[in-house]
Amino acid sequence: MAVVRGKRIEVLYSASTIAARNLELAKEIGERDYRDLLVISVLKGSFIFSADLVRAMHDAGLEPDVEFIMLSTYGAGTEAGEVKILRDIDSDVAGRDVLLVDDILESGKTLTFARDLIMQRSAKSVGLCVLLDKSMRRQAATPLQADFVGFECPDHFVVGYGMDVGHAFRELPFVGVVAGDA
Template identity: 25%
Template sequence: MSVDLDHIRQVREEADCLYNEQQIEEAIANMGKAITEQLSDSNPLIYCVMNGGLVITGKLMTHLQFPLEASYVHATRYRDQLTGGQLNWKVRPTQDMKGRTVVVVDDILDEGHTLDAIVDFCKEQGAEKVLTAVLIDKKHDRKARPGMKADFCGLDIEDRYIFGYGLDYQGYWRNANGIFALKGH
């Protein structure tokens, strides 16, 4: 597959910065404080949803100053595309969740189908409680379930195509140090 890096660079140059690095880091610290207050005595299992959840999970875990286990799951509906399709499990959770509190950490709650499927899987595996933590909650009425919300959320965002801080544009710019929206989207 040939990638037009000039196009990828142009997308970043023309994008609107919706949240800068300082605003995002503050939101992550606040999420960490809220999670710590609720879970510091519960021996939770933290699951990073790959690949988007990589940045937020790594940064968030430095704010969780209590014992926890961390691992990852890889399920996607996007596969480097702009719109989601059928859920594709690449790596399912492997730890024993029976009787545990599980926190599923992802980059964004957009429609929520992927997150919903992961939460259901954890419950089926016997997790006592399953909570969700996302950096971004996209505001629209197309959620997988009416009223769907994450238990812990850093920032709300308008309904635009965004990238940065783990979120990608065609597989690129997960490393962008802000949350950016595509020009015209």
């Protein structure tokens, strides 16, 4: 168990496990018939996952363009609220295959919003790739499923590998759960 910022962090997915899964995901993505692929990273939580995944995609022979969108549903708390665009993409998605990359799929609210937004802008297709899927948290009103999933995640609040609590722990090279004070 790691101790970071005075907290005990239980490791759920190690850096090496994540790296291996990223390469597998890149190969799975490469098996799709994507043309003129645009990867859109949903910030902030997915920035590390997206960077590693795009590099793995290169290793798998893919040549995606990369964009970033910043959406907010949490603010400073942990309960999902209204989805807001804080930073939009610059690229035109019309006629393109788009892959939205996010850190975690829980309620489905953020990715449903993002997918619908990109489809309204006339994308050819919109795929979804998430590092973690908390399928038990999906709301009945949004029965969203990701096309590519790194790991099924237990129902814990997770940190690390870009994900935070109060802007802390994003730097961790693994995904873990805060287990308490050290």
